[in-house]
Amino acid sequence: MTEEDFLFQDDSAQGDTPAPANTAPPWLVLVVDDDDSIHQITALVLNSFEFEQRPLKLLHALSAREALVLIQQHDDIALALIDVVMETQHAGLELIKTIRQQLKNQRMRLILRTGQPGEAPEEHVIRDYDINDYKNKTEVTAIKLKTLLYAGLRSYRDICIIEHHKAGLEKIIGCTTSFLQCSTLKDFASLILGQVAYLLDLQREQIFCCAAINNARPQGLMLDVIASSNPGQERGLPPEVFAKIQQVQQQKQSYQGEDCFISYFTTHKGSENFLYVSKGSKLESTDHHLLSYFSHNIAIAYENIRLRELMRDSQRELSYILGEAVEKRSKETGSHVKRVANYSHLLAVKCGLSEYEAEVIKLASPLHDLGKIAIPDHILNKPGKHDAAEWAIMLQHAELGYQILQHSTNEILQMGAIIAHQHHEKWNGKGYPQGLSGHNIHIAGRITALADVFDALGSDRCYKKAWPLEQIIELIRTERGQQFDPALVDILLNNLEAFLAIRDAYPD
Incomplete structure (x- = not known):
């Protein structure tokens, strides 16, 4: 053999x-x-x-x-x-x-x-x-x-x-870290789509994903669509998808099928949450496991981001209210602080600051004239030119605003203190109250200084009429490298249409 x-x-x-x-x-x-x-x-x-x-x-x-x-x-x-x-x-x-x-x-x-x-x-x-x-x-x-x-x-x-589960766990940990770095619901929505595609090793265009929150209104199931990869469905759901989610909501349990995955889970606040995912091919059991773990992170992150946005909106409103209170005392419109805030945000983004830094400056810039609250009315609202003594008192508003805000531990108010203190400093060192120059002036102070003057010149005041746009541009060009940071002036002039759009959006 x-x-x-x-x-x-x-x-x-x-x-x-x-x-x-x-x-x-x-x-x-x-x-x-x-x-x-x-x-x-x-x-x-x-x-x-x-x-x-x-x-x-x-x-x-x-x-x-x-x-x-x-x-x-x-x-x-x-x-x-x-x-x-x-x-x-x-x-x-x-x-x-x-x-x-x-x-x-x-x-x-x-x-x-x-x-x-x-x-x-x-x-x-x-x-x-x-x-x-x-x-x-x-x-x-x-x-x-x-x-x-x-x-x-x-x-x-x-x-x-085992290796697939290990890789999936690592992905979920990575996704969770990304959620913690989200600051807005818009970022969060984009991240959901990207991370679900990442978990399933798909291209984004190959997946339909919708995460929704049930508002539990008396007229029936109301869904707030957080994210959708289906073009044209950003605010609503296809009828067949809504019907499936409604069935899951009624049964109070997740659905795992070969055609789609729908997670159902509630948070400690009692809100009902859903994540719907489908793709062109069969969903495997490992896909369901990964999505189950992942969807719980979505609900927790969503609630945290909504709370953060609520707090940020509250801070924004308080900043506007404080700024507008000062403007009312000086018989000026409250729209000034909103325009300055949005000008400042645009300048910050265009000059290379992160979205987070730009948002902080936007929230803090309405406080730039907070110190005027301590200036007597007869000086603050004088229609004519101030004499030397009156002008000396007016100059104090930058220092007074700083003193009001400097002891706060709040990040927005800390930035407000810097802006209040430095928004009258000049690039050439001839400003007040410290006589700072160039890059020794905080970027937030330089940004708000330009935003404030750009808006003030174009608005009626008790001591002057609004300037025409051509005259405003001429002065800003003249003060490039003198009163204002030349790089910021270039940004404003090169993006003038965007700044004018902000002005038109917040009229007096």
Whole structure:
């Protein structure tokens, strides 16, 4: 009896019945042996082999060198059947070392087969080499070979699932970190779409995602759509999607199907939350697990961001109210502080500050003239020119505003103190109250100084009429590098239409 007879003698009386062609993604199995007949017999025995309704695809190498090339070309080889003695006495063992130690491939299942056990004693090889099984070719029948493959592929599958879950957990942790960095609902909505696509390894355009919050109004289910990747559906849901979410809301439990995923969960405040995800292909169980964990983070992050926005809106309103109170005392319109706030934000963004820094300046800039609250009415509202004594009192408003705000620990009010103190400083050092110059003036002070003058010149005051735009532009050009930061002047002049749009949006 030949070696091949031992190697693949059939334990059953009947051969396998031919199966119809299977188009599922195949399991890749690498056969490494310098005996061409081994390859032929292996292919014959495994011709109709399937595991979990997926067929095999055999890759063949006649040497360890050829095998290494194939392994580097295919990073998804599930299992390798490796001979020991090939181009050298220990070529198979060296190949195993390379796979595990150099290529760092721990997923591939490695089965060592040898026809010369004396060259590679079993105990020595099992102990010193990271293999998953050791077989003498004379013991491997057709059934035993298939058993090896079932066990090896099952092990490979489980390792892939574990790695997929680990990667998914890392993604969820990363997503959670990103949520913590969100400051607005607009950013949050964009992040939801991107992170769901990231979790499922999809391009954004391949996924339809909608996260919604139930407002629990008496007239029925009312959904506030946070994010949608479906163009034209930013404010509403397709009827079929709404119907599915409504069913989930009625049943008070999540839906996990092959067509879509809908999570249902409530927060400690009692709001009902939903995340709807579907894609062109089947949603796997691992997709459902990842989305389940992820959706809970969405609800918590959403509530925190809404609270942050509410607090920010409250701070903005308080800043406007304080600023407008000062303007009312000086018989000026409250729209001035809103225009200055928006001019300042635009200048801050255009000069390279982050959106967060620009928002802080926007919220703080309405406080620039807070010190005027301590200036007597007869001086503040004098229609004519101030005399020297009156002007000296007027100059105090920058210092007074700073003193009112300087002891606050609130970030907005701290910035307000800086702006109140420095918005009358000049680039050439001839401003007040400190005589600062150039970059020694805080960027927020330089920004608000230009925004304040640009708006004040174009508005009626008790002591003057509004200037025409051409005259305002001429003065600002003249004061470039004198009163104002030249870089900020360039930004204003190069984006004049945007500034005029703000002026038109907040008329007196």
